[in-house]
Amino acid sequence: MAETKVLGMNAADHEISYANNSVIQKGVISKVTPIIEESVRDMFMEMGPTYIKVADLGCASGPNAFRIISQVIDTIHRMCKGQQLELPEFEVLLNDLPENDFNSVFKSVPDFIERVQEKCFIAGVAGSFYHRLFPTRSLHFVNSSNSLHWLTKLPAGLENNKGNVYMARSSPRNVFEAYADQLRKDFTNFLSLRSKEMIPQGRMVLAFMARENADPSNEDYVWELVAKSLYDLVAEGVVEEKDVDSFNLPFYSPCKEEVVEIVERERSFEINNLQVFEVDVNHLKADEKLRNKDLGYNVYMEMGENFANTVRAVLEPMICSHFGDAVVDRLFMRLATNVADALSHPMLYKGFNIVVSLTKK
Amino acid sequence: MAETKVLGMNAADHEISYANNSVIQKGVISKVTPIIEESVRDMFMEMGPTYIKVADLGCASGPNAFRIISQVIDTIHRMCKGQQLELPEFEVLLNDLPENDFNSVFKSVPDFIERVQEKCFIAGVAGSFYHRLFPTRSLHFVNSSNSLHWLTKLPAGLENNKGNVYMARSSPRNVFEAYADQLRKDFTNFLSLRSKEMIPQGRMVLAFMARENADPSNEDYVWELVAKSLYDLVAEGVVEEKDVDSFNLPFYSPCKEEVVEIVERERSFEINNLQVFEVDVNHLKADEKLRNKDLGYNVYMEMGENFANTVRAVLEPMICSHFGDAVVDRLFMRLATNVADALSHPMLYKGFNIVVSLTKK
Numbered sequence: 001m002a003e004t005k006v007l008g009m010n011a012a013d014h015e016i017s018y019a020n021n022s023v024i025q026k027g028v029i030s031k032v033t034p035i036i037e038e039s040v041r042d043m044f045m046e047m048g049p050t051y052i053k054v055a056d057l058g059c060a061s062g063p064n065a066f067r068i069i070s071q072v073i074d075t076i077h078r079m080c081k082g083q084q085l086e087l088p089e090f091e092v093l094l095n096d097l098p099e100n101d102f103n104s105v106f107k108s109v110p111d112f113i114e115r116v117q118e119k120c121f122i123a124g125v126a127g128s129f130y131h132r133l134f135p136t137r138s139l140h141f142v143n144s145s146n147s148l149h150w151l152t153k154l155p156a157g158l159e160n161n162k163g164n165v166y167m168a169r170s171s172p173r174n175v176f177e178a179y180a181d182q183l184r185k186d187f188t189n190f191l192s193l194r195s196k197e198m199i200p201q202g203r204m205v206l207a208f209m210a211r212e213n214a215d216p217s218n219e220d221y222v223w224e225l226v227a228k229s230l231y232d233l234v235a236e237g238v239v240e241e242k243d244v245d246s247f248n249l250p251f252y253s254p255c256k257e258e259v260v261e262i263v264e265r266e267r268s269f270e271i272n273n274l275q276v277f278e279v280d281v282n283h284l285k286a287d288e289k290l291r292n293k294d295l296g297y298n299v300y301m302e303m304g305e306n307f308a309n310t311v312r313a314v315l316e317p318m319i320c321s322h323f324g325d326a327v328v329d330r331l332f333m334r335l336a337t338n339v340a341d342a343l344s345h346p347m348l349y350k351g352f353n354i355v356v357s358l359t360k361k
Numbered sequence: 362m363a364e365t366k367v368l369g370m371n372a373a374d375h376e377i378s379y380a381n382n383s384v385i386q387k388g389v390i391s392k393v394t395p396i397i398e399e400s401v402r403d404m405f406m407e408m409g410p411t412y413i414k415v416a417d418l419g420c421a422s423g424p425n426a427f428r429i430i431s432q433v434i435d436t437i438h439r440m441c442k443g444q445q446l447e448l449p450e451f452e453v454l455l456n457d458l459p460e461n462d463f464n465s466v467f468k469s470v471p472d473f474i475e476r477v478q479e480k481c482f483i484a485g486v487a488g489s490f491y492h493r494l495f496p497t498r499s500l501h502f503v504n505s506s507n508s509l510h511w512l513t514k515l516p517a518g519l520e521n522n523k524g525n526v527y528m529a530r531s532s533p534r535n536v537f538e539a540y541a542d543q544l545r546k547d548f549t550n551f552l553s554l555r556s557k558e559m560i561p562q563g564r565m566v567l568a569f570m571a572r573e574n575a576d577p578s579n580e581d582y583v584w585e586l587v588a589k590s591l592y593d594l595v596a597e598g599v600v601e602e603k604d605v606d607s608f609n610l611p612f613y614s615p616c617k618e619e620v621v622e623i624v625e626r627e628r629s630f631e632i633n634n635l636q637v638f639e640v641d642v643n644h645l646k647a648d649e650k651l652r653n654k655d656l657g658y659n660v661y662m663e664m665g666e667n668f669a670n671t672v673r674a675v676l677e678p679m680i681c682s683h684f685g686d687a688v689v690d691r692l693f694m695r696l697a698t699n700v701a702d703a704l705s706h707p708m709l710y711k712g713f714n715i716v717v718s719l720t721k722k
Contacts, residue, residue, distance in 0.1 A: 051496055089496050093484060098467045106459045106487035113488075121496055123454060123484035126467035127474075135412055135450045135482055 028146060031277055032207045032355045033071055036143065039272065039357045040075045043141055043203040051089045052076065052140045055197075057129040058147025059094040061101040066112050068143050069094070073116050090120040095133055098126040128152070130189060134197040141203050142194055148187065148208040151250040155182040162245045165230065166223040167216055176216045183252040187262050195268030198360040204269065209253045210276050210354035216255075222351050223249060225342060226311065229334040239327055247322050249315075259354055269358040279351035304340030308332045389507060392638055393568045393716045394432055397504065400633065400718045401436045404502055404564040412450045413437065413501045416558075418490040419508025420455040422462040427473045429504050430455070434477050451481040456494055459487040489513070491550055495558040502564050503555055509548065509569040512611040516543040523606045526591065527584040528577055537577045544613040548623050556629030559721040565630070570614045571637050571715035577616075583712050584610060586703060587672065590695040600688055608683050610676075620715055630719040640712035665701030669693045 044052075054072055059065045069092050080087050094105060102124045109122050127133050129144065130152050155178035161171050167179055194204060211219045230247070233239040256276050263269055312332045319328055405413075415433055420426045430453050441448050455466060463485045470483050488494050490505065491513050516539035522532050528540055555565060572580045591608070594600040617637050624630055673693045680689055 091496050091499075098470055100467075102463045102467055102485065106461075106463055106485070109459055109487050119493070119496075121486070121494060123486045124463065124467070125482070125484045126470050132480070133482060135452050135480075138452075 028207060028279060028353050031353070032145060032205065035273055035275070035355050035357050036068065036071050036205050037075045039203040039205050040072050040141060041079060042272070042359075043201070044076055044079055047140065047199070047201050049088055049140055050086070051091070053091045053093070053138055054141045055093040055095060055125075055134060055139050055143070057095045057133075057142065057144035059096050059100075059105065061096070061104045064145075065094060065105050066108065068145060069122075070112075070116065072141060072143075073118055073120060077118065087118055090118060092120060092122045093125045093134065093139075094122065095125040095127065095129060097128060100126065102126065130186060130193070132193055132196065136196055137199050139194075139198045139202055142198060143205050145207045146209070148190065148206055149210075149251055149253055151182050151252055152186050153182070154248055154250045155179050158248045159246075161248055163227065163231070164224070165227045165244070165247055166221055166249045166251060167219075168221055168224055168227070169217055169219075171217070173217075179252050180216070180254070180258065183254055183258070184262055187254075187259075188266050191263065191266040191268055195266075195360060200360055202360045203272075204358045204360070205355065206358070207353055207355040209251075210259075210352045211253045211255050212276065212278075212350070212352050214255045214257050220350060221253075223251075225335060225338050226315070229331055229338050232334050232338070233327060233331060238330060239323060243323060249318070253352070254354070256354060259356055263356070263358065268361055270361055271356060272359055273357040274354070275356075276352055276354050279353055300340040300343045301336065303343065304336035304338070307339045308336035311335065389568060389640060389714050392714070393506060393566065396634055396636070396716050396718050397429065397432050397566050398436045400564040400566050401433050401502060402440060403633070403720075404562070405437055405440055407562050408501065408560070410449055410501055411447070412452070414452045414454070414499055415502045416454040416456060416486075416495060416500050416504070418456045418494075418503065418505035420457050420461075420466065422457070422465045425506075426455060426466050427469065429506060430483075431473075431477065433502060433504075434479055434481060438479065448479055451479060453481060453483045454486050454495065455483065456486040456488065456490060458489060461487065463487065491547060491554070493554055493557070497557055498560050500555075500559045500563055503559060504566050506568045507570070509551065509567055510571075510612050510614055512543050512613055513547050513550075514543070515609055515611045516540050519609045520607075522609055524588065524592070525585070526588045526605070526608055527582055527610045527612060528580075529582055529585055529588070530578055530580070532578070534578075540613050541577070541615070541619065544615055544619070545623055548615075548620075549627050552624065552627040552629055556627075556721060561721055563721045564633075565719045565721070566716065567719070568714055568716040570612075571620075571713045572614045572616050573637065573639075573711070573713050575616045575618050581711060582614075584612075586696060586699050587676070590692055590699050593695050593699070594688060594692060599691060600684060604684060610679070614713070615715070617715060620717060624717070624719065629722060631722055632717060633720055634718040635715070636717075637713055637715050640714055661701040661704045662697065664704065665697035665699070668700045669697035672696065 054069065056065075056068050073090060076090075077087065079085070094102075096102070105124060112122065113120060125133050129147070157178045158175055161167075161175045164171055164175075167176055198204065211221075213219045227244075230239060230244045231241075234241045234244055256274060260271065260274065263271055309332070312328075312335075316328060319331060323331075415430065417426075417429050434451055437451075438448065440446070457463070466485060473483070474481060486494050490508070518539045519536055522528075522536045525532055525536075528537055559565065572582075574580045588605075591600060591605045592602075595602045595605055617635060621632065621635065624632055670693070673689075673696075677689060680692060684692075
């Protein structure tokens, strides 16, 4: 688990916290909502439980930590109201790595309980979802949003991925294969662990970053802007080239076909629904433009900074661990500029997510 | 719940943390161990579960957070080994107030899981145990050590308890009654909540501070040293007398008879075992003496400081909230001196605990 140690998001009291910089994550959640609702409805209709145990994997610590749980409870609430059924009890398990800021999550528990006004019991579970986390056959519904694109470790054999921090058009073929292979191992393991923890007929909805094209060498990756920013710092003499050459992200954005293949081979789950969708970053533009009617203000730069802060909240621990704390401010200022520059090329801004809804056989 | 907000212990990264200053708590736990073991053994023999859900209420954040859970698991492990049974799975719920330092608890989870090497799933549950915390009929074993002496709020009608911060020999009769009445309400509520959460035949072991004498006006209370220290600061002009007069602890140390009466009236539980025992502070003395062979060193003063730090780790939030942060260092330095002075009067050092083992009817 050593490699996962740098994956924790910045804590809630950090200047650039994940809690305050997860705009894009929110956008994804709003796309995933109807699929979660459908999945919860189907589970409740088929299983009719009087007690529902729900797990959210990779809950993080921002306002999003309770968002999906709210959707689950609201969905069941509406069904019970419509059919005049008694509300079940909910046991909710919020999971993230031990480095997550659970103190901040727990401080919101009393307000959340008051808001939902249901018999709802919240617990935090610290640990990697690439290990067993919950008792056997105990879960009715599992969600994981925006987390499964993180691998357990860097794939072996990325030495020749120079000039990049992740797969890129210019990456050698073996780099694509090494990344794909690591996802196969990690995602298969994830499915097999969850299949032990879930009750048959239980549902699971997973959403994470993906790519549009089956051919990984035919995609524009948003991480290329991070690579570009790092090499800018090399040109300025702030960072050594060999350090950037040896830096790669333990991340993978699969295409639809890869996800289907892994689920089918692992055999514990049936796919109900699977969609790849473009992450909408335009709402960012609209919001910012509305707020900044003064034409003299550099809207693009503010958007660049917003984007850089979102990325920083996720990458900062990894960057610090590899390059040292001193380069961080400079790197993300540079990233903000590069994003602002890139805004006239919307291609570079495309990001895709996959959402898959599964039933435990 | 406003009143319980100041009850959180000092966080693990606080200079005087509960984690590093809970020597007396450890002493109590060692006394309670055989009763926990007996209770767990009886539960396992009667219920024979393949899956055991355990809750520890008021777990705090020090090394003690996992201590009782270890005892529970070790006890079952020994029984299974002896009888060649398969080990059950454990689901462990560690509870404390939302202000507790759960981040520090969770950082120890991976080490704990590795040590016990059993299928053991740990979760943190933030909330007051004077509210519902767990699903209906879900718990096999419940423990609470060193927490139930804290009341939900200060009893009404303590205005004439001047010169004291808790019940004392000099307290008026109505003060004893007000305190006893608040415990009756709080402890009855606690039992009734847990009875909903526990499976019939489930066991619960509760240990908390108690008093030796049925007559509350016939006891030496260790908190009198805190009152004395506060009035010393009044004499020095650092603290206002009216502020000390209006300060009382939301705490109650019942006698054996009161506990029996409340349990019997509430009717959900049967008492298996109930003991009042003196808290052994002599091991503190022995330890310190061994470490300080240089006769020139003021052993008593170091013991006074240890004791003051233990009390500080618990009381600091309450003291700060009532008197302001500025007096804290001075107060606990004074308490250390007063404890050192009192060491020649062992009477003042007597503290009692009660442990009661219950079966859910």
